[in-house]
Amino acid sequence: MINTPQKERHTISIIVDNEAGVLARVIGLFAGRGYNIEHLTVAPVDSAGTESRITVVTVGTPKIIEQIKAQLDRLVPIHRVGDLTEEGPSVERELALVKVSGSNEQRLEALRVAEAFRAKRVDSTGTSFVFEVTGKTEKIKAFIHLMEELGLVEVVRTGVAALKRGKDAL
Amino acid sequence: MSSKAKSGAEIIIKSLEDLGVEVIFGYPGGAVLPIYDALHNHKKIKHILVRHEQAAVHAAEGYARSTGKPGVVLVTSGPGATNAVTGLADAMLDSIPVVCLTGQVPVQLIGSDAFQESDTVGITRHCTKHNYLVRSSDDVSAIIHEAFHVATTGRPGPVVVDIPKDVQILPSENQHKGPIKHRSYLPALKGDEEAIKKAVELLATAKKPIFYTGGGVINSGPKASKLLRKLAQLIGTPVTSTLMGLGAYPSTDPLFLGMLGMHGTYEANNAMHDCDVMVCIGARFDDRITGRIDAFSPKSKKIHIDIDRSSINKIIHVDVPVVGDVAHVLEVFLKFWKKGRHKLDGEALKSWWAEINLNRDRNCLDYAKKDDVIMPQYALERLQTLTKGKDVYYTTEVGQHQMWAAQFLQFEEPNRWMTSGGLGTMGYGFPAAMGVQMAHPKALVIDVAGEASIQMNIQELSTVMQHDLPVKIFILNNEYMGMVRQWQELNHEGRYSNSYTASLPDFVKLAESYGATGLKVEDPSDLDATIIEMIETPGPVLVDCRVEKLANCFPMIPSGAAHNEMILPDENETKKFEGGAALV
Numbered sequence A: 001m002i003n004t005p006q007k008e009r010h011t012i013s014i015i016v017d018n019e020a021g022v023l024a025r026v027i028g029l030f031a032g033r034g035y036n037i038e039h040l041t042v043a044p045v046d047s048a049g050t051e052s053r054i055t056v057v058t059v060g061t062p063k064i065i066e067q068i069k070a071q072l073d074r075l076v077p078i079h080r081v082g083d084l085t086e087e088g089p090s091v092e093r094e095l096a097l098v099k100v101s102g103s104n105e106q107r108l109e110a111l112r113v114a115e116a117f118r119a120k121r122v123d124s125t126g127t128s129f130v131f132e133v134t135g136k137t138e139k140i141k142a143f144i145h146l147m148e149e150l151g152l153v154e155v156v157r158t159g160v161a162a163l164k165r166g167k168d169a170l
Numbered sequence B: 001m002s003s004k005a006k007s008g009a010e011i012i013i014k015s016l017e018d019l020g021v022e023v024i025f026g027y028p029g030g031a032v033l034p035i036y037d038a039l040h041n042h043k044k045i046k047h048i049l050v051r052h053e054q055a056a057v058h059a060a061e062g063y064a065r066s067t068g069k070p071g072v073v074l075v076t077s078g079p080g081a082t083n084a085v086t087g088l089a090d091a092m093l094d095s096i097p098v099v100c101l102t103g104q105v106p107v108q109l110i111g112s113d114a115f116q117e118s119d120t121v122g123i124t125r126h127c128t129k130h131n132y133l134v135r136s137s138d139d140v141s142a143i144i145h146e147a148f149h150v151a152t153t154g155r156p157g158p159v160v161v162d163i164p165k166d167v168q169i170l171p172s173e174n175q176h177k178g179p180i181k182h183r184s185y186l187p188a189l190k191g192d193e194e195a196i197k198k199a200v201e202l203l204a205t206a207k208k209p210i211f212y213t214g215g216g217v218i219n220s221g222p223k224a225s226k227l228l229r230k231l232a233q234l235i236g237t238p239v240t241s242t243l244m245g246l247g248a249y250p251s252t253d254p255l256f257l258g259m260l261g262m263h264g265t266y267e268a269n270n271a272m273h274d275c276d277v278m279v280c281i282g283a284r285f286d287d288r289i290t291g292r293i294d295a296f297s298p299k300s301k302k303i304h305i306d307i308d309r310s311s312i313n314k315i316i317h318v319d320v321p322v323v324g325d326v327a328h329v330l331e332v333f334l335k336f337w338k339k340g341r342h343k344l345d346g347e348a349l350k351s352w353w354a355e356i357n358l359n360r361d362r363n364c365l366d367y368a369k370k371d372d373v374i375m376p377q378y379a380l381e382r383l384q385t386l387t388k389g390k391d392v393y394y395t396t397e398v399g400q401h402q403m404w405a406a407q408f409l410q411f412e413e414p415n416r417w418m419t420s421g422g423l424g425t426m427g428y429g430f431p432a433a434m435g436v437q438m439a440h441p442k443a444l445v446i447d448v449a450g451e452a453s454i455q456m457n458i459q460e461l462s463t464v465m466q467h468d469l470p471v472k473i474f475i476l477n478n479e480y481m482g483m484v485r486q487w488q489e490l491n492h493e494g495r496y497s498n499s500y501t502a503s504l505p506d507f508v509k510l511a512e513s514y515g516a517t518g519l520k521v522e523d524p525s526d527l528d529a530t531i532i533e534m535i536e537t538p539g540p541v542l543v544d545c546r547v548e549k550l551a552n553c554f555p556m557i558p559s560g561a562a563h564n565e566m567i568l569p570d571e572n573e574t575k576k577f578e579g580g581a582a583l584v
């Protein structure tokens, strides 16, 4: 085909019944139909624990993104599907824990970078630090990239959590 | 146990009773024995004992498709459930309402690789509309009611309810009553009126309109078929149908162009290619319909009526989508059309029909009759003629015979044609016919079969004998997996790798060994008498109709070609495709 449509990155929010197997249904749909998952977060969000919110960051052509939303909407335990990328401004945050270990010079430099990124030092030993950094995905990536030079040991990321700006809910 | 408490199994059966279930297709085993016990000598619910769980699901599909009611299946855990998977996948792709109860190992043993344990909910997640694992006998009634609700509403489909054995035994007082109010599953029936208005206005501008209809019309119910007829006849548009939709519009009506798609008619496919406004009603632009996507109906604006939003723009971009149930949408459509006093450009319509009729004259289903051997098309023409006017239902297996049946049989009403469209499951037709016969005991139910397909569920001869189901099996025996052989001839230079059905049984003796009637016919001059004998002989009859071995099914859009690149019968035999091996 000529003119292959551009791929876009979308953040999709899904409110589901917090019941056994519901995450498998969502992930299975992505795997079975060959859709992409870049980030996935899930946790109960009401005090009773009956509803969960799943946030998926996915990449696809506009047609595929439409399909993903329509297919998700078909799943029986899904209450609402929202496209935060399409439905106007949203805030997106991610949290990462980043462990570095290195010599004196590197340690000092790591602390300086952490400060610039407003990362919190949540663990420190004589030879290592664990930093907690939050922010947009680009910021997290940049932080990790800088730490690679400074004795990066391991990283864990939560994946994106996102909400629409303003007073309205999904 | 308090006086009102019943065992889970009794609650299950009572729930089915309350839901109006009259027949269950099933097969027992350890994990469903309590349910079978509760079914023992049941007065209202009849159990049909199949001989393979796959057949139970297909029978339930046949029952559902010929009645519009959900079909019900009961199988045991492990192998019982896995044997049912093909049937579930079939019902999923053809949107057939089926509720399948599966036994499961006791709750405490789940996950321990217990005897006959399988992760049924995991295995069937992708081939059901929804599925449930019941964890307590307190929940089982509400879940069964919900399962029926999900299976039968919106876009219908199969639903599995996996029930551990202890849940069947433990007592509870919970018996669900009344309708289901679901928190998250709320399918919309009515189409958006603004969208319907736009659709009406678009159709009113058409110079070359066409209605492309599918199984959604049938699933919507008889009212949808009536409205379709009314609308098409009011406007004068040509109508074509998918394999799944045959019968929604009467085959013999002059507006009907026959089936479209890979083995559809020349006139239907060319009309699809050349039209300027296409109204897709309850169909889903499947690849067997569209052919090459980028060459599909390039000049048309498209309206798409579908109950499933995910069908819209999935494959083909449409200009006016209407999400809703076909009957609901057509009713409003008709109202708006009349209210707006719309009328198509008469002159344009006339020349559009002239164009279509020219293609009709091409007589694309023509074939060379022979005196010494029965042509499969001829056999179906005779079958059609000799069953005309009877209360007849047709099912098919999968292959050339299926496509010929779609081309040569005539369907005047919905719900009388049952074939595996989406999954293309060999072995579907015979058990489906059992289900149809259960629902319509007095009707003539005929499975048009191939000698290869029929062997995939031939064991059901035992079932039809046990339950007095006088199903007729009409085998077009070409000694080949004909459709495979045809593709090998066209795409693989005639290398017939493993497509000859060697070591065939003597079908007459085979039928007789079960106590059924077996007939064989080879000579065209005996064909009518054999068909009449099949119809008039009481009880199950199997006909081994020997046909031309190397006949090909045309017209054909080669895989990956466009609608206007069909191969017609008289261009066949020697024609080779440049493309080589076909992709799909």
Ligand SMILES: Cc1ncc(C[n+]2csc(CCOP(=O)(O)OP(=O)(O)O)c2C)c(N)n1
Pocket: B397, B398, B399, B400, B401, B402, B424, B425, B426, B427, B449, B450, B451, B452, B453, B454, B476, B478, B480, B481, B482, B483, B484
């Ligand atoms: C379960 C299953 N396995 C394999 C196929 C692939 N297949 C499609 S048609 C066909 C041959 C069918 O042969 P037969 O029943 O004799 O029908 P004919 O084409 O000869 O009319 C095969 C193997 C299928 N559709 N279903």
Ligand SMILES: [Mg+2]
Pocket: B399, B450, B451, B452, B476, B477, B478, B479, B480, B481, B482
């Ligand atoms: Mg054959």
